[in-house]
Amino acid sequence: xxxxxxxxxxxxxxxxxxxxxxxxxxxxxxxxxxxxxxxxxxxxxxxxxxxxxxxxxxxxxxxxxxxxxxxxxxxxxxxxxxxxxxxxxxxxxxxxxxxxxxxxxxxxxxxxxxxxxxxxxxxxxxxxxxxxxxxxxxxxxxxxxxxxxxxxxxxxxxxxxxxxxxxxxxxxxxxxxxxxxxxxxxxxxxxxxxxxxxxxxxxxxxxxxxxxxxxxxxxxxxxxxxxxxxxxxxxxxxxxxxxxxxxxxxxxxxxxxx
Numbered sequence: 001x002x003x004x005x006x007x008x009x010x011x012x013x014x015x016x017x018x019x020x021x022x023x024x025x026x027x028x029x030x031x032x033x034x035x036x037x038x039x040x041x042x043x044x045x046x047x048x049x050x051x052x053x054x055x056x057x058x059x060x061x062x063x064x065x066x067x068x069x070x071x072x073x074x075x076x077x078x079x080x081x082x083x084x085x086x087x088x089x090x091x092x093x094x095x096x097x098x099x100x101x102x103x104x105x106x107x108x109x110x111x112x113x114x115x116x117x118x119x120x121x122x123x124x125x126x127x128x129x130x131x132x133x134x135x136x137x138x139x140x141x142x143x144x145x146x147x148x149x150x151x152x153x154x155x156x157x158x159x160x161x162x163x164x165x166x167x168x169x170x171x172x173x174x175x176x177x178x179x180x181x182x183x184x185x186x187x188x189x190x191x192x193x194x195x196x197x198x199x200x201x202x203x204x205x206x207x208x209x210x211x212x213x214x215x216x217x218x219x220x221x222x223x224x225x226x227x228x229x230x231x232x233x234x235x236x237x238x239x240x241x242x243x244x245x246x247x248x249x250x251x252x253x254x255x256x257x258x
Contacts, residue, residue: 001240003030003129005155007233009208009222010035011199012075012161013042015060020232024068027234030127031071032064035197036087036136036159038075045202047085047114050078058090066095071126073157075195076103076135084116089133089159091124099124103135104144123151129239132190136160139180139194148188152246154239156184158194164205170224177211177218185213189246191237196222198230212237215245 006029008016016024024032039057040050054077061074072092079088079102087103087110102118103110121144123132132153138144139158148156185192191214198208207228211221212235220235 001128001238003155003237003239005029005031005033005193005212005235005237006070007193007195007210007212007235008032008034009196009198009210009232010038010230011042012036012038012197012201013040013057016064021067023232029068029070029234030129031073031131031155031157031193032068033073033157033159033193033195034061034075035195036076036089036161037197037201038159039077040201042199042201045113047078048080051080051085054078061090062092062095062097065092069094071131073131073133073159073195075159078115085114086118087115087135088118089135089157091131091133093126098126101133101135103138105137105141107137121147121151123153129154131155131157133157133159136162139184142183142187145184145187148184148190153188153190154242155191155193155237156188158192160194160210161197161201162207162209164207164228173209173224177209177213177221181211181213182217185215189215189242189249191219191242193235193237196227198228214242215249 065072074090076087076089079086090100101122104118106115130153194211196208196210212219
């Protein structure tokens with residue numbers, strides 16, 4: 001069972017260009033992911049205002065999902081619910097909203113701006129593929145990957161924004177990827193598809209370090225030389241191979257416990 005995923009590393013708050021639309025259409029993806037805070041005004045940090053504007057942004061994401069006849073993980077938007085605000089990722093399947101996932105571990109800066117933590121994990125099965133979502137800083141908590149291992153998603157999508165770290169070396173970057181994403185995919189035994197934003201957000205520069213990882217290593221990534229640029233990654237994920245890998249690992253672990 002092969003599925004194609006498209007990772008759109010782009011500036012938040014903008015619509016896709018004609019060239020990007022044509023490229024994605026020709027790829028005929030099954031899954032598309034946009035970065036964290038894609039559905040916000042990148043120039044003005046105002047949580048209530050962002051929540052009020054999110055409906056119009058998300059209508060555009062719904063159109064994209066329908067246009068590409070694909071499942072769209074629509075980055076994140078600021079969601080208002082009972083006087084609370086959440087950093088929420090919405091999932092559209094061919095133009096229909098099928099679910100959402102709230103960020104469980106907002107950063108200190110997000111909390112200062114009124115973002116509340118979500119509770120619980122979401123799992124969706126679409127066309128025979130099980131998917132789940134962790135949002136940005138959620139991946140910094142290893143227990144979340146342990147919980148993913150219990151849910152057994154085939155793909156974990158991770159919409160992200162990463163602040164630029166100008167003094168960070170390439171070795172530092174790859175070491176962090178190993179410590180978070182390789183460790184996370186080994187624990188969860190799922191593909192991890194991380195989509196970062198490029199450009200600027202609320203006055204700060206971003207670094208785009210989008211990547212795709214499997215329990216056996218990094219499958220694709222944006223190079224450190226291009227992490228300040230908008231890029232589109234396309235990757236084929238073999239769901240059957242992943243499930244066979246998981247099955248064999250479970251047998252191996254079971255035999256060791258006997």
